[in-house]
Amino acid sequence: MTPKSLSPKLYLRTDKMDSEGRMPLFMRFPKMHGKEPKFAINRVRLSLDEWDEVSRLPKEPSLRLRVEDELLRIKRDLYHLIEYDKKEITYSILKDVVKDKKPSDPLDSLFLDHYMEYLSKKEKNGLIGPSTMRSHITTMTALNEFDKNLRLKDIDETKIREFIAFLRNRKIKKGQDASKLTFGNRLIQIRAILRYIAAKGIAVKNPFDSHDIYIAPCNRNETYLNEVELSKMVNLFIEDNLAVSDRRILMLFLLACSSGLRISDTRALCWRNINFDCKNGVMEFYCIKCRRMNYVPLSPMALDLLCYLPEGDINNVEKELNVSVRVYSPTKINLTVKKLAKMVGISKNITFHAGRRTFTTLCYMNDVPEKIIESSLGHKPKNVTDRYRQWNVYEADKAAKRLSFLDMKTFKKFA
Numbered sequence: 001m002t003p004k005s006l007s008p009k010l011y012l013r014t015d016k017m018d019s020e021g022r023m024p025l026f027m028r029f030p031k032m033h034g035k036e037p038k039f040a041i042n043r044v045r046l047s048l049d050e051w052d053e054v055s056r057l058p059k060e061p062s063l064r065l066r067v068e069d070e071l072l073r074i075k076r077d078l079y080h081l082i083e084y085d086k087k088e089i090t091y092s093i094l095k096d097v098v099k100d101k102k103p104s105d106p107l108d109s110l111f112l113d114h115y116m117e118y119l120s121k122k123e124k125n126g127l128i129g130p131s132t133m134r135s136h137i138t139t140m141t142a143l144n145e146f147d148k149n150l151r152l153k154d155i156d157e158t159k160i161r162e163f164i165a166f167l168r169n170r171k172i173k174k175g176q177d178a179s180k181l182t183f184g185n186r187l188i189q190i191r192a193i194l195r196y197i198a199a200k201g202i203a204v205k206n207p208f209d210s211h212d213i214y215i216a217p218c219n220r221n222e223t224y225l226n227e228v229e230l231s232k233m234v235n236l237f238i239e240d241n242l243a244v245s246d247r248r249i250l251m252l253f254l255l256a257c258s259s260g261l262r263i264s265d266t267r268a269l270c271w272r273n274i275n276f277d278c279k280n281g282v283m284e285f286y287c288i289k290c291r292r293m294n295y296v297p298l299s300p301m302a303l304d305l306l307c308y309l310p311e312g313d314i315n316n317v318e319k320e321l322n323v324s325v326r327v328y329s330p331t332k333i334n335l336t337v338k339k340l341a342k343m344v345g346i347s348k349n350i351t352f353h354a355g356r357r358t359f360t361t362l363c364y365m366n367d368v369p370e371k372i373i374e375s376s377l378g379h380k381p382k383n384v385t386d387r388y389r390q391w392n393v394y395e396a397d398k399a400a401k402r403l404s405f406l407d408m409k410t411f412k413k414f415a
Contacts, residue, residue: 005030006078006089008071010056012046021047032091033116039098041070074098088117106202107153115140118196129289139189142167152197152204157212182216223348224357230257231411232344238412248324249336251305256355258301258406260377263352264288267327272319274306275393280400282393287378294378295393297400300407362406372399
């Protein structure tokens with residue numbers, strides 16, 4: 001927030017009128033993280049006759065001057081914190097400024113305040129995606145339930161282990177098996193915040209960097225479909241005996257298997273993102289996770305899938321329409337993909353992301369150059385030299401020739 005955006009507005013609390021008709025004078029700030037900060041001004045109480053509605057200040061000169069001085073002090077302190085100390089203003093910091101509290105020991109500050117400050121900066125600078133933000137919010141919610149008044153000086157190995165035990169017990173109360181859970185993501189995020197706090201010059205303990213707490217590797221889902229399993233899913237799609245929503249979701253999943261698209265990009269994909277003017281066809285879109293343009297060559301299977309869509313003539317579609325017609329939630333998509341996989345006898349833990357892994361694996365099996373795979377997936381170049389290599393619509397269109405093995409006719413016969 002800028003100092004100007006944090007300018008307070010004065011108002012009388014009419015709901016707190018006393019027997020003499022006087023009301024407390026309050027100041028209101030813009031919302032912060034869904035909460036509207038409101039603070040009383042030094043026990044000032046006024047009647048409606050003593051309040052100037054136009055200037056929104058007391059009529060009595062001495063009291064008016066006193067209130068104006070207080071507002072000026074608050075604005076000055078906020079300006080100093082934002083412009084000179086480069087602080088992200090949180091509710092507790094704002095409260096301290098209004099109450100004119102002098103800076104205390106930084107280790108007495110709340111961990112959650114630093115967490116919110118960290119996320120605010122990341123979001124402001126465009127350095128955090130929606131899914132990562134949701135994950136952090138989940139961690140913050142858990143911390144708030146565990147100890148919302150957790151101070152920096154309270155953080156040590158014991159406190160972190162207590163938090164892990166809290167997370168495990170919470171899972172058990174929900175009837176879930178928590179015996180194999182490591183809560184690696186939660187701990188990694190807490191470690192990041194502790195490092196962020198330390199970078200500000202605050203001597204906070206970090207039991208992760210001191211190796212008192214070990215973060216076990218997460219059990220990643222590395223599942224993909226082999227050629228036989230993919231052919232079963234293709235045949236299920238071709239048979240056309242599914243409900244409309246199931247069929248559309250299966251189409252999106254097979255599109256991921258044949259192009260490597262993420263679930264976020266697939267859900268956002270519109271017809272305007274499909275470039276049919278190229279020789280083979282290219283999907284060009286702004287990648288939500290990577291925050292940059294991506295160019296994905298269309299394999300024969302991807303082209304066939306697009307032709308199956310219910311809009312009819314693929315050359316005469318409304319450019320702004322979503323390719324899947326309806327945007328389904330990630331949860332519904334993943335549950336449907338699991339259900340469809342079981343229908344054809346695939347017992348693996350299939351999620352939508354398995355389509356991306358399937359595409360990558362099949363490309364490697366068919367000797368597709370790594371640079372084409374990397375660029376199609378939207379990954380950053382591994383070294384400086386690769387950064388000079390161009391990847392655009394023209395290059396993606398040429399690369400589509402190397403994906404000829406991804407053909408529905410081939411997989412239809414494979415099973």
